[in-house]
Amino acid sequence: MRRADRLFHIIQLIRGRRLTTAAYLAGRLEVSERTIYRDIADLQLQGVPIEGEAGVGYRLGAGFDLPPMMFTQDEAKALVASVRMAQVWLDPAMSQGAQDALGKILSVLPPDARVAAEALAVYAPPGGLPAATQRALQTLREAVHERRKVFINYRDLADRSSERTLRPLGCFYWGKVWTLAAWCEQRNDFRSFRVDRVTYVRRLDEQFRDEPGRTLADLARLNEANAREQGWAN
Structure with missing residues (x-):
């Protein structure tokens, strides 16, 4: 890759992420981190408003843009x-x-x-998510974004029905099935719900803030710890 092309790609990669490390850039562009540091310094000298520092990460300052990318x-x-x-x-x-x-x-x-x-002959025929699941997914996704609690009626795999008030944390796609990761106020713990088994959902007026032990990051750490324990047990 020509150096001019590499510099262009560095800008595109940085502006496409909130924070981009030199290690990530080096891996994507197949060069050393030292080369990335030199390229970043040169771009900054040329007036490109790249903010950040080595060892932390980089981001593109506000107000900077390039002409549309010419895709292959x-x-x-x-x-x-x-x-x-x-x-x-x-x-x-x-x-x-x-x-x-x-x-x-x-x-x-x-x-x-x-x-x-x-003209690409690759298609995905209709028949993905049922309409009711689509509507539930949109409501839950918007509630995650707005950090707004939701009330749901839920029917589990054993066909038991329950009502829950949740702090929705994230929607996850597993291939034909979406799940909602949430903090359940009835169980006072993290729970996962299949969106296609949510029979009713309503966004509540009450918003929530991050609290220690109840965030998506806390759930991810808990899942990682459980995975390690299962790995050691095996």
Whole structure:
């Protein structure tokens, strides 16, 4: 890769993430971290507002932008395939957002790349999430974003029904099945709920803040600890 291309890719990678480490950039671009440090310093000298420092990470300052990226035909095809497959497994609002974003990207492509992408013979037929599950997923996803509690009716795998008030923490896709990770106020503990088994959901007016022991990061640490214990037990 030419150095000019590498510098361009560094900017694109940094602006696509909240915080980007030199190790990540080095791995993606297949160069040493020392090379990344030199490239970052050169970009900063050229006036690119890259903020951060070695050993911590980098981000792009506000107000900086580049002309639209010129995707290759293979990259454009990958975007089209990704959106087509994702749409049938997303909620309506997110699905429409993905389609709108793809349209904006295709509109700035060179004609040959756009034609190749739109002619891609890769499709995802309807039949992904049922309409009721789509609606529940959208409500839960928006509640996660707004940090707003939800009330749900839930029917578990044993067909037992329960009512819960939850702090929704994140939605996870497992291939045909979405789950909600949440702090359950009835159980005073973390719980996971299959979205397709939520029979009723309502966002509440009450918002919540992060509290020690009740965050998504706490849940991730707990899951990692449980995985290690199971690994040692085996």
